[in-house]
Amino acid sequence: MKLTQYGDYFYLYLLLLTFIPAIVLALKGINIKYYGLIVSIAMIYLIMGKTIGLIMFLMFLAGEITLIYGYLYLRKKNDSRYLYWAFLFMSIIPVIITKVAGLTRFAPYIGFIGLSYLNFKAIQIIIEIYDGRITEIKFIDFINFILFFPTLSSGPIDRWKRFEENLNSKIEKNEYVNEFLLVGLRKIFIAIIYKFIIAYLIDTYWLLNIPKEVNIINSINYMYAYTMYLFFDFAGYSLFAIGTSYIFGIKTPENFNKPFLSKDMKEFWTRWHISLSRWFGDYIFSRFVLDSMRKKRFRSRFTASHVAQIITMFIMGLWHGLTVYYILYGLYQGVALVLTDIYQRKSTFYKKNKNQKWFNCVQIAITFHIVCFGMLIFSGYLFK
Template sequence: MISFVPYASFRFFIVAGILMIPIIVSGLIGKRMRLYNDFVTVVMIFLIFYGQPAQFVSIIIFVLWQTGLVKGYLELRKRNNRSVYFYVATALAVFPLFIVKLSADVPALNFFGFLGISYVSFRTIEMIMDIRDGLIKSVSVAEFLRFVLFFPTISSGPIDRYSRFKKDQAVVPTRKEYKELLYLGLNKIFLGFLYKYIIGYLVHEYWMGSSMMNGNSLFSIWMYMYAYSMYLFFDFAGYSQFAIGLSYLMGIRTPENFNKPFLSRNIKDFWNRWHMSLSFWFRDFIYMRFVYTMIKKKRLKNRYLISDLGLALNFMIMGFWHGFLLQYIIYGIYHAVVFISFNRFEQFNKKHSIWSKDNRWVHALSVLITFHVICFSFLIFSGRLNFLW
């Protein structure tokens, strides 16, 4: 069966491009054909999953499950905003993803799952949390499906928010606005080709594939760290550019995912630049909710301790989200330790001013140090150090 993985072959771009033609034409005259857009989504979802029957069945079951959860919890929320309803709904929404992640270590559970289940799960979990907060008061099945199954971002994100997506769906761009979206979208798609299929390919084939990467010498591991970090960025950023570009062509302003992350001056700055839609999702729905709950219920009084515990929880969950393998768990712990340590350093620096942010040499050194701290985390993530444990 020929693969139809999103953005992984020119066949995908050719089919998507042909289907986009009526959407582009209607956009250029200031119109939007909603039914045709829905038709394109159905066709693309079918093509992506039809070659993998198990995945095709899984996504149908998943969508039915999540639709029932969101609609059911919405009705319960209207009657009574009990915490137990919220926690049960959230747990049930996470359950399919938990099974898929656990299946890496428990092969017997490897009967369910589909490409992009992580990113689709984030969308439904966010909707449940927004319902809890009263931000979503009603949602039709059609609106839910358009958001959850938006095919440009289904496999690898970026992770959009329902309220933002719904606003773009409701407002039809003017001819002038769509011309700008079309221009930006095509530029992003070509940038994606540069990132993934030229730079990413060259790094993977001629740097990571070099003989000097063989063995477990300090030099080979050190060089692999740089190579893998570059490959991870250009490959993933390429995918993100494709997804954002195709979204723009459909009149949807999917949020950016990367903003020159290797120029970050500290770990906090890095997580405001790297995989931003994921970082902001965890910040808003894990870290901030934990901090708010601790303060509201007065479980702890020390705000620094609350923040540290929130960061530890945030990055531990992020590590487990990538998978239950040890390398991902250590990756999460590593980032939690680095982030908490940086917060402590900032507190110390406010009192003693040993590190000036305005000095250009200090800034350059900060970028250099942060770059290596991040690259080492990617080395852990890659599994290259698994021989150590």
């Protein structure tokens, strides 16, 4: 039997059963991490089933453990940049293989559920070992971090240092009840409304009823329907993952924050899939800009920033898949960010009116439509 994470009521029933021991342990002041690890292993087995995916997952886990602990040992003896790049590349190989395999008939046999998100965890650890921010990794804590089941399928993407600190912190009874249990249950309640009611209604009575013929009217209709469905489905999933994490004593970071109220595309990416955009911002965008300024690749920081935005969003597009519409989506988002920055820096009209309420309302409406058109590209609807 295979389960779909947060995808049906039977999974939610099993999830509820796992909550009971976690809550009892937490209320007694006992750290939940060992119980959480046992549940994670059991849930991963139930989600993946006895499939090739489970075998691929175990191979991935063994490979990344070897790479991370191998590099942690070598980094203490050698800070070579070439050694770092070699280990970084090796840590990325799993996601590269799965994206390339996605274009072939071998796609069903390569990869497993949540590979990309697990790979992000391994990659960031390699990077931070090189930076010197990570000098020691306790094995049980590391396995907890990699296997943490609430965020298995689609994040949110947590950070090792934050997770480790949260995992080992002592939580008092009142703190657990008020800051973890009640908050977690509230998020799960909202998730049920988002994913099983609103997203379901949008999909059933709007999205699926749009004629398959691709024309302007149908494309516009699909654009709005898909954008709203994607938000409520994915935000619902994220709230399930975050709420479950809280009940297991981990404050997994938020992933959505009213993204359709964004006044520009830069703000949008601080509100939409926040953990992913921050990951790309920290490990690709910021590093490219700093390295470019240090090596004087460009005349100004603005040029470096614009090139970094294009590269970052292009890579994000590739991460979603090696198809035309994902690549175009990445480039579209990169160009939108660059044009936003140029407009805000050079437009006197913008500078004069940016604090006006009417102007902010207009910006929100325009940004919403820029976002929706990007989602239309992302959906692949125009490429049928």
